[in-house]
Amino acid sequence: MRIDIVGGGSLGLLFFSKLALSWHTDDMEHQGNDHQPDRLHLWTRTKAQAQHICQEGILFQTGQDQPVQKLLPTSISGCSVAGVEGSFKLEQAAPYEHTTPYEHATETITEKADLILLTVKQQHVNREFIQWLSERVHKHTIIVTMQNGLRTDRIWPDAWQVYVAVTTEGAKKLSPVWVVHSGHGATSIGDAAALYGTSAARDMAKSIQHYDEGTIAFLLKSLTKAGFNASLSKDIKLEVYRKLMINAVINPLTALWRIANGELLASKSRIMIMRQLFDEAAAVYGKNDIGWSESWWNDILQVCCATSANTSSMLADVLNGRPTEISWINGAIIGLARRANMKADAHEWMCRLIESLTTEEAD
Numbered sequence: 001m002r003i004d005i006v007g008g009g010s011l012g013l014l015f016f017s018k019l020a021l022s023w024h025t026d027d028m029e030h031q032g033n034d035h036q037p038d039r040l041h042l043w044t045r046t047k048a049q050a051q052h053i054c055q056e057g058i059l060f061q062t063g064q065d066q067p068v069q070k071l072l073p074t075s076i077s078g079c080s081v082a083g084v085e086g087s088f089k090l091e092q093a094a095p096y097e098h099t100t101p102y103e104h105a106t107e108t109i110t111e112k113a114d115l116i117l118l119t120v121k122q123q124h125v126n127r128e129f130i131q132w133l134s135e136r137v138h139k140h141t142i143i144v145t146m147q148n149g150l151r152t153d154r155i156w157p158d159a160w161q162v163y164v165a166v167t168t169e170g171a172k173k174l175s176p177v178w179v180v181h182s183g184h185g186a187t188s189i190g191d192a193a194a195l196y197g198t199s200a201a202r203d204m205a206k207s208i209q210h211y212d213e214g215t216i217a218f219l220l221k222s223l224t225k226a227g228f229n230a231s232l233s234k235d236i237k238l239e240v241y242r243k244l245m246i247n248a249v250i251n252p253l254t255a256l257w258r259i260a261n262g263e264l265l266a267s268k269s270r271i272m273i274m275r276q277l278f279d280e281a282a283a284v285y286g287k288n289d290i291g292w293s294e295s296w297w298n299d300i301l302q303v304c305c306a307t308s309a310n311t312s313s314m315l316a317d318v319l320n321g322r323p324t325e326i327s328w329i330n331g332a333i334i335g336l337a338r339r340a341n342m343k344a345d346a347h348e349w350m351c352r353l354i355e356s357l358t359t360e361e362a363d
């Protein structure tokens with residue numbers, strides 16, 4: 001089985017590091033047997049990051065106060081890294097030498113992936129990216145997207161088997177090569193057809209279901225072995241909308257006020273504004289027949305506590321002068337409101353305010 005992780009952000013590095021470490025342990029255990037190793041490959045968006053990783057390895061901490069583990073290219077059997085520039089043209093594979101006793105370790109980078117875990121930001125998923133990705137996909141490749149927000153454009157080709165992952169794992173990227181597992185969470189995976197699917201996609205998914213099940217089962221097993229709390233979701237749609245609500249409340253406010261997640265709870269007036277965003281989104285969900293629960297408000301407060309010292313991903317984008325995911329978070333709520341002929345003024349304001357922080361927002 002070949003897994004490609006696409007995206008060298010905090011979550012990409014976290015999932016790569018933990019999987020690589022657990023597969024490495026596996027390899028050590030199986031040395032001398034004719035065990036065939038599974039392959040893991042990390043694609044970073046920029047060539048520069050891939051070069052850093054190839055030269056310095058990945059620094060990984062299982063927690064803030066935990067020792068730094070160094071994953072060196074030569075010590076991770078079957079794992080490799082390459083960079084893809086902003087244009088998403090395939091760059092030459094960065095030299096990531098590994099010592100591995102298995103003969104098929106010499107395979108080239110052009111080998112297609114059986115499973116692709118996508119951890120790139122929404123703004124990087126565009127037509128060029130899909131084109132690049134199509135070179136890595138074979139007939140039965142499963143794509144698992146692990147991203148904030150919701151897409152309303154039909155970006156995924158109908159024939160692809162796309163799954164959605166919702167995770168509450170916390171990860172902090174301290175440098176292009178350094179990631180800290182800053183909070184343990186849970187990861188649910190479900191068929192994207194439930195969210196975006198056409199009937200063609202559903203029929204196709206059914207006809208090759210046994211492949212899906214095998215690959216997804218392998219992923220869940222690998223993630224569990226690597227120490228993640230991962231499961232197959234019974235209702236991924238609900239989980240995506242729940243996470244969307246959490247992000248639509250926490251992300252823009254932390255980015256506007258430039259505060260850590262926990263500081264949202266520091267005053268009544270902040271909590272009132274959060275509640276306004278929550279109520280408005282809940283009304284929009286209601287009109288769209290999207291089940292929501294009052295308990296989600298408590299979930300939001302709990303996320304603020306559990307990740308109190310964290311910089312939200314939107315604040316991190318703003319601080320680094322990068323475009324944000326606002327269009328796929330609060331913008332998605334506005335889209336749902338329009339669909340129901342209603343207004344979502346508070347979310348509109350969030351979009352306008354965040355968009356006006358930079359001059360390079362995605363459309």
Ligand SMILES: CC(C)(CO)C(=O)C(=O)O
Pocket residue numbers: 148246247250251261303307310311312313314
């Ligand atoms: C849940 C939250 C807000 C945690 O920081 C997040 O997902 C993000 O920052 O994007």
